[in-house]
Structures are given as structure tokens and as C-alpha cells.
Amino acid sequence: QISIEPGVRGALGGRLVERFSQGVSFGNTTPSITFASAEKAMYLNTLGARSLGLRMNGVAKVQVTVAKIYASNVQDFLRADKRYGSGNGDNEEGDGGEYGGSMEGEDGEDNSGSYQYYDLENRGDVLFTRSYTTAALKKQNGLHLLSLSLKDLEFNAPLKGLYVVRVQDSEHLWLREEKLVALTDLGLIARQNADGNAVVFLNSIRTAQPVSGATVHFISTSNQVMGTATTNGQGVARYDSVAGSRLQLGMVTVVKDADFSFISLPKTRVETSRFEVGGLTSNAAHYQAFMYGDRDLYRPGDTIYTNTVVRHDDWRTPPAGLPIKVRLLLPTGKEYVRLGERLNATGAVASRFILPPSIM
Template sequence: YLSKQGSKNIEVQITNVPKVKLVISKIYENNLLMSQRYGYYPRETSPTHASYDGGYEGDYYEGDYTDVMLGDVIYEKEIDTRSLPKSGAGRLLNISQFEDRLPDFKGVYHVVIRSVEDYWVKDSRFISLSDLGLITKEGADKIYVFANSIKTAQPVNGVNVSIYSANNQLLGTASTNAQGVAELAYSKKDFAGFRPAMVIAKTADDFNYLPFNNTRVNTSRFEVGGKRSNPSGLDAFVYAERDIYRPGEKINFSVIIRDRQWKNPGDIPIKLKFLMPNGKELKTFRKNLNEEGSLEANVDINVTAITGGYSLEVYTSNDILLATKSFSVEEFVPDRIRVSTKLDKTALKPGETSKLSINAMNFFGPPAANRKYETEIQVKQKSFAPEKFAGYEFTLANQNSFFDKLVKEGTTDDQGNAAEDYVVPASYTDKGVLQTNFYTTVFDETGRPVSRVSSADIFTQDIFYGIKYDWFFYYPLNQPVKFQLVSVNRDGNAVNSTSRIEVIKHEYRTVLTKSGSYFRYDSQKEDKVMIDHQVTVGNNTMYSYVPRSPGDYEIRIYRPGANSYVSRSFYSYGAWGGNNNSFEVNNEGNIEIEANKKSYLAGETVTALFKTPFNGKMLVTVETD
């Protein structure tokens, strides 16, 4: 696509080709789908090369065996490569200097550049010379077309829009309004050829097209999921006493039905199916909803029932699935021995030792003497969340997931006792809180395992810093951004301590690079330290920072001398002062959306920050299924 209001330059890469031939063809409006699907090969009026038998030479000609022509050559010229102006590593070819000899016929252009001597050295492109920028949104029974000027990004009124199907049939027409929006209603047909395939937009002096096959946005990498409404418009919620049962027990459950407006649908019949693990139906029955839009039922599980995963399916009377609830039916075999474990310390520091005491007893008998046991000690990261400071984030931002494991084996003594010592490595420093789980397994005389677990916390630092989260992520320029900070000990009590605070601005150097035949945006992150100083932090200490330029910021709180920190990211925005270094852009030029909250209640306002790769006009739609 090339703007009709721009300079109309095309960059070409020509290497070791002293002279090229330029061939420009016009592809007519009614042949656009065919040319996109099967390609186009122009028929030059005076070919330079011929094959040995004097016949068709190859790629550049539509075969002489057919009268079908998708377009006509409107311009041919041999050009000295040195006459083309340089542009970086390439050269510029200006389209505006070539006259269109068929201006009355709407269409797009096909440009071929080939070597005069070696005709197989070539490249070609379809070029639409237009100022009409098009975005199409296809719905269930409507198609919305948004037309804006490519140069000014302003909506274009009065654009005649046509929708064509894959079999090149006209599905509908409409005109854009003052907002540049055209709405076309169409009815889907059972034939595959009538699916929408192309949009054509025309004004008195402009023309553009949008083929769906190579311009459709792939949504597989985006979060476009969510709850999908079924054709009945009803939602079902299934509740049970628990999720696991034994053979011979009774499963009691309740089902509540609501419509899309969260209203009681009234007295309607509901079908219930209870499926066994092998997929067969254990029970199927119908019940009507009561005056509250709910029902209660139960299913008896036979004592000889197979074990495994059962499921309850809720259907409407016309067999539309509303909800599924899973249950487990399992046998229970009692243990032969009783195992207990106990730690002498539940809170540890680096370098300290903890002792695990193990005791195994036979049920209704003597101690489980000379039984083999195995103790696996697992150390992993644990979140630190003091109850007195709910809403504060204490997680270390630059800590990778931590995991360590140690296995010890032994045999119980004559009294069924055993003990294991664990020394906390001195290297566990400034890692926050680590949880140490002691998984002990004692094997009975048949080899059947009986397991128990005991846990202890390792506090790798004396002071923990927290930042309160209010779920606001971006703030205006030149106004104080306030953060509530707290310093606590391992018991969760506030203490005064000296901290090191940094404010970092993330800047991004974004360039457009070529990868093969595609262009992509590449952002490289650079951290700029705005503030680095020491601050005394205690109970609900308020810290302020005034951002002076738009961008992506991060506040970090360190313990002096440590490399680990607690951080919070935020954005600053304004109507001026920003540049293309302010935000990172997606490497494919996509737009990223940051909402000011994770969830909203009815009646609340959503405030969103859109990170775009360049300045311009943006189309935002709010959709449901």
C-alpha cells in the first residue's frame, strides 16, 4: 500500500545489475481476487528474450493459449540503475513520474523490475496507490469497514464500500458516514464460496482494496478468549457437598440457572446426565426449576461401582450443554502404621541447624522398629505477606524461581524413632523467605509407604520492604506520584530501617528491521537511573517522585549492600514530551493494552493505556461474544 498523497517512492534493492526493465500493469477491479489467488504475469509488448524454440519464454507471460487477461501493461521502460537516487543500501523508484494510460478503469498496479540481460533476475509487487486506509471487522451477520486517510488519519465520509465473496460475487454495498464507518449486513450461505473474501472502497478520485486472505489479524497469540454464551442464553452453576466420594455413598448436589441479565428464567425443564469414568451414562433424569430458578437432586453410587472420575452434565430441554461438574469416586485402604514428624525449630536463619524427629508406630501393636524411611528436604521460594500490611507487595522482583532438594535415608530404631539434622546453607542470603518442607516416608512390612510432612521457614534477611499496590499503573506528568512504603521484621511488625531507593526509567530504542521478506519492529531496552539515594523507611512511609517525561518507570527498594529488591512499575503520560523511546513496542508493530485495574464492577470506568509503535489514529472496539 502506497499513499496517494505521499511522495510515492518505492525502495528497491539492486545488486550487480547495471540496467533494469520496469513493467507496470494495471489489475482491474473485477480481477483482483483472481490475481491474488493465482498470481499475475504481465505480457510485455516487446520481449527481449526468447527460448530456443522461439515460443513462450517463461514467467513473464500469460500463456498464449488463453484469452483470459487479468490486467494490461500500461508502462514499460529500460532504466539505468545508476540514474535511480540512493536511499541507504537501496535505491528509490518514484511511481508518480509514470503515466497511467488507463485512468478511467479502477484497479491496483503490478510492478515488475527485472534485469535487461538476465530476465530471471527479477522481483514484483502488487501496489495499491491510494489514500484510503481500511480496517474491516467481521461479525456474525455484519461487516464493519473503517475508512481513514492514510496521510492525515482523519475519517473519510462518503466512501462506497463493496464486499465480495471468495467466488467473486457481490455480497453487499454501503457508504461510510461522517465517522468513516460503513456497516454491511449480510446473510451467511451454506456454500463455502460465499464467505467474505475482499473489501473494495471507492470514491470519485480514489480506489483501494483489502483482501482477507493475507491481511487477516492472527489472534492465536492474543488473549481473545473468555466466557462464550451458548445459544440458550442461560448459565448453570453446579454445587455439591464435596468433590470425592466412596462407593456406596450418595452424591447430593444443587443447580442454579440464570439468564444473561442474571434473572430467574422461571419454571423450565432441565435435563441431567451422570456419566461414569468409561463414558457410559449412570443415570439420566429431568427436573423443573423451582421458583428460585434452582433444583436439588442426588445420585446413589453403588458399592460395586467402578472408581475414577465421574461427571454431571446439565442440559436444556433441547440438549444444549450448560455446565459440567466433575466428581471422583475412590476406594480407601487404611494405613498399617502411624507416622508422626516434628521439627525443633519452625523458623530458621542461614547457618542454623534444625532437627527432625520421626516416630513410627504400628496400629494396635508395638513400635514400627527397623522400618526403612526416606526424608526428602525441599527448599523453595515462599511469599511473605504480613497480616498487618495487607495490600503491600513484598516479593523480590529480580529473584528467579528458587528450588533445592536433599534426600536422606535410614532405618528406625527399636522404639520406631529416627532423627535427621538439616543445616541451612550460609549462601541463602537476601532471597526473601524460603519454605523448607521435610517429606518423610516410612515403609511398612509390606512395603506400602506412609508419608508425613513438616515445614519450617528460612528467613534469609532481617528486614523486608513492601510497596502498597492500589492497582493504578499510570499517572500524569509533572505531578507527584506517591508510594506507600513499609519496613517490617520477620514477625511482620513495622521497624525503622535505612533503605536504598532507585527510580529507573526504561527507554527503548525502536528500529524497523528487515527479516527475509518481512519488516519487524525491534525494541532494545535501556535503563536510565533517575534517582538513587538512601531513605529511612518505617510504618507507612510516604515516598514521592515527580516524572518529567512520559515513559515506563520502575521504583526499586534495596537493603543497603544487597542486590535483591522490591519494585513497582508505573507509567507516566501526557499530551506532550513523549517520543519513540518512551515505551517498548511489540516487535511486530502490535498495540499493547494496559488497564488500570485487573477487574471491574458494573458501573465502573475502565481507564486503559495503549502502547503503540508510532503516532497516528487508533481504532478501539469493545466487544462481547
């Protein structure tokens, strides 16, 4: 019960005239564990703090398990979504095993909560399992920070891969959250043409500088190595498709010293339906015109100077004296003025539009 006596002054002025009483109830919040970053955010820089942010409520102690999915299994692993399990013993991880754990609480109670998990069977190995008290974890901006060690992750080992980090309540093991983590400083951008050729751009995530001398493997959707290349001084590697090959590019992996990174084409493809990506189209005259001005911003009373360059589809210069029309449109799309011009010997023409002081 909360009571406020008369005479209390309000923050915006005024005083309380009558006594105010209100009953208040406090309930137990539901325990929860979530990662602060989005599910698709998986790249963690090796040159940074290597910390994962956790939002935890009502959890005193957690069990952290880290597993490594080996590079040759990453593509198959990413195709499979999380599986569902429950705390009533019907979990799909079998009898628990090294990664599954027991669904029975420390006090022997039957926990019937449901959860999602990644199936690691025949795809990787567990590196370690440790327990942490929530109070012992560093905090920053309301988040508990889970720091990852390169040594614990076997970063320098010859077998590279993708990491799966699982955090679960030590008392209620069904209360868990799992996240994919790619520990790397190698940032990849891949571009594939309609003919199957691909170009890869490799840069440092921390400095954005090109990374040269890295080994790039082009992996098919059936997990076959289609080709290997080395990035040049600009961090660029190319793959030329083989005519008649049934293989389709599905993933690109890259290794530079101890660092490993990858990009899955189906998972990272940019949807282009909302962009103008049709390319250059021709017209009946087979001419293309290019126009530029002396600046981008003009005020009422200014004079607009433009230059128009016309070329044939095969880049030939059109004949001198070819008549063209240059139009100035208002923001509404209505034509304000039209100029009749003729191209000079270089296939260009300069134009001038005088804007009256009253124009909008």
C-alpha cells in the same frame, strides 16, 4: 598482495613488529535486483513521493514494466501465487508477448536463469514499459528510487485496480523482480463477526483521519457483490449478512473520488489463537465483578484504595449486604491478605490495603 611494514601503530595502541603480507583476491559479485520493502508491503501512499526502493548490484540498465490488474480480477489474482519461469525459452508466459519479453540476451546468448512472475493473462493490461540507466535513478540511503507517476499509472481512469511493477536487467531478462503495489491513501480495517456481519473502518493513511462519503463494496469469495454501503462521518460502513445466503465475504473494496483501495480478508486475517478472544464467560453464581484502583503504581508503605462493582449477568444490581472476599496477591501469586466485605445498595464496596515498608 597486501603488505604492511613494521612500525605501523594499531588503533588500540602498540606497533607492528614484523612485516605482514597477505594475498587478496577479488571476484565478480553476482548481479541482483530486489525491492527494499517486504513482499507483503503493497500499499503506497498517493500523497507521498510514490517511490519504490530498489537494491541493485551489477546491473547497469533496467527495463521497468507496469501492469494494472483490474478491480474485478484482484481477488482471483491474489489467490494465485507467483509462477516459475526460466531463461532457457521454457518460460510459462508463452512466447513472451507484451509482458513476457524475450529471454535471449542482447548479444544472442542463451540465458538459463530461473525467475518468478505473476500471470496477468486475462486479468489486466500493461500500461507501459521503459528503460532506465541505474546511474540515472535517484539514490537515498543506498537504495535506487523508482518514482511512479499518477498519469502514467492512469490513476484517474475509470478502471481501477492493483498494479504489478516489474524491474529486470536489460541485458539478462531472466534477472527480474516483481512487486504488487496498491496506490492509495485509503487505509482499511475490516472486522467480521461469527454471524457474518462486517464493519469497515476507513481512514486516510497520511493523516489517519476518518474518510466519509466513500463507496464500499462487499465482495464474496465467488466474486459476487454482496452489498454496498457508504462510510459515515466516522469513516465506518456496515454490512448485515443475509440469513441463509451461501455467499461468504472474501474482499472489501472502497472508492473515494479517484482513489481506490481494497482489503482481502484471507490475506490479511489476524491470527487470534495467541490472544484471549473467547469473550466473557459466566459462572455458577451468574455474577461479574469489576475492580479499579486509585492509581496503577504503588511503593512500599503506600495504601492501596480499590473499589469493586458487582453486577448480575443481565446487569441487575445484586442485593445489598451480599458478602464478597477481596484478595491481594503478591507477584509470586501467593495471597498476601484477604478482606471480607459486604456490598452496599449500589452493588459496590470500597477496600483498603496498607503496604508495609518492607514489602517487595
